[in-house]
Amino acid sequence: MRNLGPILVVLAAIVALWYLAAVWMNAAWVHDQAARDGRAVTLAELVPLTLTQERPVLPAPHQVAKGLYDGLFGQKVTSKRSLVYHAWVTLSATGLGFVIGSAAGMLLAVGIVFNRAMDLSVMPWAIASQTIPILAIAPMIIVVLNSTGVTGIVPKAIISAYLSFFPVVVGMVKGLRSPDAMQLDLMRTWNAGALTSFAKLRLPSSMPYLFASLKVGIAASLVGTIVGELPTGAVAGLGSRLLSGSYYGQTVQIWAALFAAGLLAAGLVALIGWAEWVTLKRMGLAR
Amino acid sequence: MRDNAAVPGAVIEARGLDLVFQTADGPVQALKDVNLTINKGDFVSFIGPSGCGKTTFLRCIAALEHATGGSLTVNGMTPDEARMRRAYGYVFQAAGLYPWRSIAGNIRLPLEIMGFSKAEQAERVERVLALVDLAGFGKKFPWQLSGGMQQRASIARALAFDADILLMDEPFGALDEIVRDRLNEELLKLWARTGKTIGFVTHSIPEAVYLSTKIVVMSPRPGRITDVIDSPLPRERPLDIRDSREFIEIAHRVREGLRAGHGDEV
Ligand SMILES: Nc1ncnc2c1ncn2[C@@H]1O[C@H](COP(=O)(O)OP(=O)(O)O)[C@@H](O)[C@H]1O
Ligand SMILES: [Mg+2]
Numbered sequence: 001m002r003n004l005g006p007i008l009v010v011l012a013a014i015v016a017l018w019y020l021a022a023v024w025m026n027a028a029w030v031h032d033q034a035a036r037d038g039r040a041v042t043l044a045e046l047v048p049l050t051l052t053q054e055r056p057v058l059p060a061p062h063q064v065a066k067g068l069y070d071g072l073f074g075q076k077v078t079s080k081r082s083l084v085y086h087a088w089v090t091l092s093a094t095g096l097g098f099v100i101g102s103a104a105g106m107l108l109a110v111g112i113v114f115n116r117a118m119d120l121s122v123m124p125w126a127i128a129s130q131t132i133p134i135l136a137i138a139p140m141i142i143v144v145l146n147s148t149g150v151t152g153i154v155p156k157a158i159i160s161a162y163l164s165f166f167p168v169v170v171g172m173v174k175g176l177r178s179p180d181a182m183q184l185d186l187m188r189t190w191n192a193g194a195l196t197s198f199a200k201l202r203l204p205s206s207m208p209y210l211f212a213s214l215k216v217g218i219a220a221s222l223v224g225t226i227v228g229e230l231p232t233g234a235v236a237g238l239g240s241r242l243l244s245g246s247y248y249g250q251t252v253q254i255w256a257a258l259f260a261a262g263l264l265a266a267g268l269v270a271l272i273g274w275a276e277w278v279t280l281k282r283m284g285l286a287r
Numbered sequence: 288m289r290d291n292a293a294v295p296g297a298v299i300e301a302r303g304l305d306l307v308f309q310t311a312d313g314p315v316q317a318l319k320d321v322n323l324t325i326n327k328g329d330f331v332s333f334i335g336p337s338g339c340g341k342t343t344f345l346r347c348i349a350a351l352e353h354a355t356g357g358s359l360t361v362n363g364m365t366p367d368e369a370r371m372r373r374a375y376g377y378v379f380q381a382a383g384l385y386p387w388r389s390i391a392g393n394i395r396l397p398l399e400i401m402g403f404s405k406a407e408q409a410e411r412v413e414r415v416l417a418l419v420d421l422a423g424f425g426k427k428f429p430w431q432l433s434g435g436m437q438q439r440a441s442i443a444r445a446l447a448f449d450a451d452i453l454l455m456d457e458p459f460g461a462l463d464e465i466v467r468d469r470l471n472e473e474l475l476k477l478w479a480r481t482g483k484t485i486g487f488v489t490h491s492i493p494e495a496v497y498l499s500t501k502i503v504v505m506s507p508r509p510g511r512i513t514d515v516i517d518s519p520l521p522r523e524r525p526l527d528i529r530d531s532r533e534f535i536e537i538a539h540r541v542r543e544g545l546r547a548g549h550g551d552e553v
Contacts, residue, residue: 182379182381183383189375190373207387285386
């Protein structure tokens, strides 16, 4: 592992900066407390006091690490305080949303490539849909669906799908259109119909593009689910942990949930990356 | 196979063929009054400067373009009908092998599309691989082969389904001189063994003279035929035939034809 050295150096630099920032940002509270008691604090007293607060402005790395560890391993996984439980709630909605979103994205891409009317009509709408801030429409989707009796993971999955279909459409359209004129002509000289050239040429050509956009899509799915959890009254899910943490000033809880979401995203992207590697390897495209 | 009624033995027959492309800058006359008869077993080269319609004429034969005037028959049928009956294989300048298929898989592709049985596919792949001197390379992927070998694989692919016309558009244009010489020699052997009718586009006078039984000299704006030379060279052609007097005389006539075509344009 030749790359490990530089990565560790960068990581150490980030942690060091983070500690400095924590001392600096949490110092005000220590000074306030001391002023109230009519004392002055020395630097040696200040530093430990800034790194051990219950509700710091910026929790120190070891506090976040402890919060994350407690959340993941310190509870029964069925407990409402367990990050595993909340991550599972978020993951299931993300998975459902991603499946809906990428399936819709692939179908739309096939339609766009094969049908000129769809090419002209769908793409502008797809682009327009992504220019609307998701934070603005997420509560509307939740409220409208709740009022029609649809609750649980479905509304969150729909928001998640809404964010993930777009990269899949764009990538898949580009992939399906990637064969050049010569390759398409070759198909015509063999008297191949549209369906045959789709199966034998366009679809296999699109695979590298598809997987690249699925990676973007699954990360977008996770963001969509978390945004969808914010206005649900904070019952469960990593989004609700973020929200309740901010209600009660539990900054350690917020940061722990953020890191859990980050780990989840990394895991999901790695999963797609693995599927990509296996598929392209079997196709002879990975070298 | 049906023979053409008008000219016995004619495989491809063009009469007064015109093709005008409608472009944004107005009409472009790519072919004007092209008359040509290609007989069964001919090796015909098309030579001429860029833009004289060589590619367009080949594409008309293959029904990839459609003439706007005149008539064109392939095996006595329209080019579209001929394609439906798998009359020809087409080789482009780039090999255009699918990177996700092995060499054998690439050659099998047209056979799959045309619905040959699995056993027949395997048998034919082996046969054409041997024909282009690539036996044993079936399991390799395209990126593992040199450019010359890839082009041989693409020729094998065009031969796999027994078309009796082989259309080649500058197939060796992207290869270096030495590889090109070898492939030319092999192509002649392959032609002698299979008895195919070959239409071959090239920029190179020696290549045209070395390979062809008939050399079609073309000139641009509008694309037309200025000379058709029936080669007196024997069918059996060692590489050193290129130093013979006859060879040099034909090359000279081709060069004159090219110059004449150029002259009346400026
Ligand atoms: N699809 C097309 N649309 C418009 N013009 C074309 C098209 N294909 C070829 N041409 C024009 O027709 C002429 C002949 O082209 P081409 O047959 O490719 O020549 P060559 O192969 O001899 O270099 C050129 O002027 C070219 O610009
Ligand atoms: Mg050309």
